[in-house]
Amino acid sequence: MTTLAQGTSVGDPLVNLSIFLVFVAITLVVVFKASRRTRTASDYYAAGRAFTGPQNGVAISGDYLSAASFLGIAGAIAIFGYDGFLYSIGFLVAWLVALLLVAELLRNTGRFTMGDVLSFRMRQRPVRAAAATSTLAVSFFYLLAQMAGAGGLVALLLNVGSKTGQAFVIAGVGLLMVLYVLVGGMRGTTWVQIIKAVLLISGAIVMTIWVAWLFKANLSSLLGDAAADSGKGDAVLNAGLLYGKDAVGKIDFISLSLALVLGTAGLPHILMRFYTVPNAKEARRSVVWAIALIGLFYLLTLALGYGAAALVGPETIAAAPGASNAAAPLLAFELGGTLLLGFISAVAFATILAVVAGLVITASASFAHDVYANVIKEGKFAADDEVRVARITAVVIGALSIVGGIVANGQNIAFLVALAFAVAASANLPTILYSLFWKQFNTSGALWSIYGGLTTCVVLIVFSPAVSGKPTSMFASLDFDVFPLANPGLVSIPVSFLLGYLGTVLSRQNGSVAKYAEMEVRALTGIGSEKATVH
Amino acid sequence: MSTLEQPRTGGGDPPSGADWEDIQRSAEFAELRRRLRSFVFPMTVAFLAWYMLYVLMATYARGFMGTKLFGNITVGLVFGLLQFVSTFLITWAYVRYANNRLDPLATQIRHRIEGGER
Numbered sequence: 001m002t003t004l005a006q007g008t009s010v011g012d013p014l015v016n017l018s019i020f021l022v023f024v025a026i027t028l029v030v031v032f033k034a035s036r037r038t039r040t041a042s043d044y045y046a047a048g049r050a051f052t053g054p055q056n057g058v059a060i061s062g063d064y065l066s067a068a069s070f071l072g073i074a075g076a077i078a079i080f081g082y083d084g085f086l087y088s089i090g091f092l093v094a095w096l097v098a099l100l101l102v103a104e105l106l107r108n109t110g111r112f113t114m115g116d117v118l119s120f121r122m123r124q125r126p127v128r129a130a131a132a133t134s135t136l137a138v139s140f141f142y143l144l145a146q147m148a149g150a151g152g153l154v155a156l157l158l159n160v161g162s163k164t165g166q167a168f169v170i171a172g173v174g175l176l177m178v179l180y181v182l183v184g185g186m187r188g189t190t191w192v193q194i195i196k197a198v199l200l201i202s203g204a205i206v207m208t209i210w211v212a213w214l215f216k217a218n219l220s221s222l223l224g225d226a227a228a229d230s231g232k233g234d235a236v237l238n239a240g241l242l243y244g245k246d247a248v249g250k251i252d253f254i255s256l257s258l259a260l261v262l263g264t265a266g267l268p269h270i271l272m273r274f275y276t277v278p279n280a281k282e283a284r285r286s287v288v289w290a291i292a293l294i295g296l297f298y299l300l301t302l303a304l305g306y307g308a309a310a311l312v313g314p315e316t317i318a319a320a321p322g323a324s325n326a327a328a329p330l331l332a333f334e335l336g337g338t339l340l341l342g343f344i345s346a347v348a349f350a351t352i353l354a355v356v357a358g359l360v361i362t363a364s365a366s367f368a369h370d371v372y373a374n375v376i377k378e379g380k381f382a383a384d385d386e387v388r389v390a391r392i393t394a395v396v397i398g399a400l401s402i403v404g405g406i407v408a409n410g411q412n413i414a415f416l417v418a419l420a421f422a423v424a425a426s427a428n429l430p431t432i433l434y435s436l437f438w439k440q441f442n443t444s445g446a447l448w449s450i451y452g453g454l455t456t457c458v459v460l461i462v463f464s465p466a467v468s469g470k471p472t473s474m475f476a477s478l479d480f481d482v483f484p485l486a487n488p489g490l491v492s493i494p495v496s497f498l499l500g501y502l503g504t505v506l507s508r509q510n511g512s513v514a515k516y517a518e519m520e521v522r523a524l525t526g527i528g529s530e531k532a533t534v535h
Numbered sequence: 536m537s538t539l540e541q542p543r544t545g546g547g548d549p550p551s552g553a554d555w556e557d558i559q560r561s562a563e564f565a566e567l568r569r570r571l572r573s574f575v576f577p578m579t580v581a582f583l584a585w586y587m588l589y590v591l592m593a594t595y596a597r598g599f600m601g602t603k604l605f606g607n608i609t610v611g612l613v614f615g616l617l618q619f620v621s622t623f624l625i626t627w628a629y630v631r632y633a634n635n636r637l638d639p640l641a642t643q644i645r646h647r648i649e650g651g652e653r
Contacts, residue, residue, distance in 0.1 A: 082611060086593055089618045093586045096625055100575040220606030227607065237609050238601035239593040250594045257590040261583070284633060291626050295619055437572075518555040524567055525558075525641045527648055 011333055011341040013159040020346040023199070024176065027350075030191045031184035042533050044185040044387045045112040045365045046275040049532040051190060053282040057289020059190045060273050062197030064091075064264075064290065065297055066355045067149050067325075067348060068417050070200060073298070074331075075324030077305020079314045081226070081236025083243050084305055088298040090260030095294065097429075098265040099287040104280035105436050105523040111530050112275055113362075114268050114428065115370035118435055118450075121515035122443040125378070128370040130450040134427040135268040135366040137454060138420050139359045140404075142269075143397075145416040146359070147174065147405025149325070150352050156326055157345040167406045173349070174405065177357045178398035181364070182391055186276060189357045196354040199347050201293060203332075204300040207344075210335045211307035222303070225310035236309065252485045256418060259489030263421030266428030269362040278532040307331055356401065364393035415466035415474075418487055419457065426453030426492040430500050436523060441504050442511040448503030453496030460488035558648060567640045574632050582625055589618055 038044055051059070069091060076084030110116035115131035147170060154160050154169045180188055215222040223237055230236045244250035264270060274283045308317060308331040320326035332344040368390035373381055431449045434441040460483050461467065467474050469481030485491075522528055558564055592600055593611060600611035 082593075082609075082615075085612075085615055086590075089589070089615055090586075093582065093618060093622055096582050096622060097579070099626060100579055100629060218606075220608055223607035223612075234601070234607075237607060238597055238611055240597050244594050253594055254590060257587075261586055281638065284630065288626055288630055291622065295623060299619065514556060517559040520568070521555050521558045521564065524564070524571060525645045525648075527558075527645050 011157075011338045011345070013157065015338050015342040016157045016345040019342040020349045023195075023346050023350050027180070027192050027195055030195070031180050031188035034184045034187040034191055038185040038187055040533065041112070041369075041383075041386050041390075042530070043187065044390060045272075045361075045369065046530075047185070047187040047190055049276060049278050049530060050187075051276045051282075053277055053285025054289050055194060056190070056273060056277050056282070056286035058197045058293065059193040059276075060270065060286055060290040061293040061297070062193030062195075062200070062354050063269060063273060063358045064294060065197070065200060065351070066146060066417075067153065067351045068145065070301075070351055071153075071325040071328050071348060074301045074304045074308065075317065075327040076242060077301060078308040078312070078317055078327035078331075079324050080242035081230065081232075081306075081309070082239050083241055085298075085302055086239055086243070087260075088301060090257050091264070092291070092295050092298055094261045094264035095287060095291045097262065098270070099284070099291065101436070102265045102271070102432060103274050103283045103287050106271060106432070107274045107277070107280045107283040108523050108526045108529045109436075109519055110275065112272070112369050113366050114271050114432070115366060115374075118431055118446055119370075119374075120435065120519045121512055122435075122446050125375050127443060127446050127450075128374050130447050131431075132366045132370040132375075134423065134450050134454050135370075136363055137458075138266075138268055138423050138428070139363040139366075139397075140400075141416045141420040141423065142267075143356060143359045143363075143401045144404045144408055145420070146352055146356050147401050148408035148416075150405060151409035152325060153348055153352070156320065156329065157348070163409065166409055170405045170409065171402050173353060174356075174398055174402035177353050177360060178395055180353070180357045181361050181394045181398070186272075186361055189354075189361050190273075190276060192350075192357060193354045196347070196350040197293065199343075199350060201297055201300075203344055203347050204297060204304060207307070207328075207332060207335060207340075208300045208303040211303050211311070211331075214311070222306055222310060226306040229310055229313050231314065248484050251490065252487055255485050255487040255490035258493060259418065259422040259425045259487055262429050262489070262493060263423075263425035266424035266432065267420070268366065268424075268428070269358045272362050272365065273358075275530075279529065280526050304328055304331060308334075311335070360394050360397050360401070363397050364390045367393045415461065415486060418466075419461050422461075422487060422489045422492060423454055423457045425489055426457050426496040427451075428453075430493070430497045434500050434504075435519075438504075439516055440511065441500070442507060442509050444507035444509060445500045445502075445504030449496045449500030452499035452503075453492055456492040456495050457488045460485070460492060464488070554648075558644065561644075563640065563644055567637065567644065570636050570640065574629070574636075578625060578629070582621065585621060586618065589614055 042048055073084050073088045076087060106117050109120055114135055115128045118131045119127040150170050150173055151166045154166050158169065160166050160169055180192055227234050227236050232241065235241055243253035277283050277286055305327065308327040311334050312330045317324060317327045317330055320330060329341055329344050333341040368386050372389045373379065373386045427450045430453065431446050434445060463480060463483045464486050465473060465481045466486040468478040470476065600609065602610045604610060604613060
């Protein structure tokens with residue numbers, strides 16, 4: 001118990017590691033079993049479309065509840081109170097966009113990637129190239145944030161202090177994840193996400209019940225204790241400690257909220273999950289399950305976050321390695337000692353592994369299916385070629401993410417997740433919505449909204465306080481932050497919608513009437529949609 | 536636009552180019568599109584407005600959001616929890632609507648096209 005005071009590590013690194021290795025062993029067996037049924041492109045990218053809606057819904061929640069939302073939101077609530085909760089609401093409400101506007105229509109019109117849907121009635125090569133560019137950009141930003149976070153987690157949970165030691169662990173995590181993707185394809189990756197989601201949500205339920213028992217199921221007294229222990233009093237029960245301290249900060253927070261709520265339905269690794277079910281109705285059931293589980297989980301984080309504040313205390317959390325990310329693990333240690341901490345630590349590792357595997361398979365599918373098969377080979381290639389290219393790409397992306405994770409370890413790159421959401425909301429979502437619902441939308445419009453949204457986001461971020469000009473910036477010593485907001489969504493999302501409109505109207509090309517008819521009828525009725533493969 | 540009747544290939548195969556436009560012009564399909572859009576568009580506007588109202592209140596009306604209703608439960612906490620409630624309710628309402636009003640019509644059109652010849 002004295003380890004807490006030393007501020008280096010808590011619990012027993014050996015216990016943490018052993019429980020994690022058990023998880024690895026179980027998932028490896030599952031992945032190898034899944035590999036025996038992975039032969040065709042449809043198996044590799046879409047798990048043969050054989051998962052049920054509920055299974056896919058659990059996998060989606062496993063894919064979506066990244067380390068940032070598990071450790072990050074619990075930590076933000078523990079230290080800043082209400083603002084952490086505020087953040088989680090955007091992540092949940094966002095699913096209504098996917099449910100009402102995107103999931104079913106996308107399932108009916110596409111095969112493997114976002115590019116399938118965007119290029120359906122457009123000129124194939126340019127639009128697929130654009131869709132792949134934006135998919136790779138979003139996935140890479142997201143990937144880098146996950147891998148860099150792994151370093152801090154290692155320091156906390158395995159007591160690996162040196163950068164070299166952490167680099168080895170990051171490389172190990174990366175290699176394992178590539179192995180999952182190579183061997184198991186989408187089927188293996190999905191099972192890893194399902195197992196992880198079940199562990200994560202069970203762990204959160206156990207801890208919440210424990211906290212509820214300690215506070216006699218009285219939310220008010222939990223909040224009271226959290227406020228008393230915070231040193232900030234009732235301020236932790238209201239908005240404003242983390243976001244929006246001044247006028248610019250307030251607008252910045254609104255910008256972030258907009259990107260969160262509109263970004264989810266444009267995240268390529270989430271969109272790709274809708275292809276793993278046999279039809280649109282199962283896609284709908286997937287989203288319903290995902291909303292139920294993600295909603296439940298964010299309600300639990302409220303108890304975990306305030307519980308950590310009340311039982312561990314914000315000062316202890318802030319002083320621990322990994323800072324606010326340590327809130328959930330420290331609460332686990334406080335409640336259930338070494339064993340519960342070991343379990344939660346293993347879940348945290350499993351989270352990184354599952355999310356990164358999902359990102360890698362999405363990025364490699366987009367490169368192999370959109371760029372290699374359709375842009376380079378124009379659809380003329382041997383049957384096995386596409387999957388072979390996808391596997392090679394997975395190795396390359398895995399290697400890049402290991403290097404990126406090692407280089408970015410300890411850097412302040414929290415803005416990368418916000419950037420990934422902003423790009424998804426600006427470059428992808430407007431293009432998807434126009435493609436599905438606007439008859440006149442054409443190739444120029446699609447290219448303008450994808451490239452325009454992507455460029456606006458990246459340029460605004462480069463010239464924002466997230467990159468330079470402030471002590472917390474990536475390059476604190478430099479100063480070129482001419483754009484005041486750290487979150488570009490408020491500007492880039494309307495810009496992308498506008499560009500998609502202008503590109504369409506100004507180009508005066510007429511989109512194919514016949515292709516629009518085919519796309520709309522397919523989207524709404526499911527006629528001719530890809531069926532599940534039977535083995 | 537070609538109005539030539541394309542020979543239908545047997546059940547299960549998707550129809551050829553001209554047929555897609557025929558289906559799209561049919562009264563049944565127009566009704567399906569109307570039903571889908573008349574639910575999802577207003578609902579999207581509604582939940583985005585409700586969410587943005589919450590975000591704006593949390594940003595600009597903190598005094599009100601910090602008001603304690605009972606014990607340590609604030610207006611802001613209740614407002615936030617209501618966002619969960621509304622998300623669950625809209626999900627439930629859409630699934631009900633889709634099962635009763637969208638799926639039967641879509642299935643009817645699909646069966647007519649894919650298996651109509653039998």
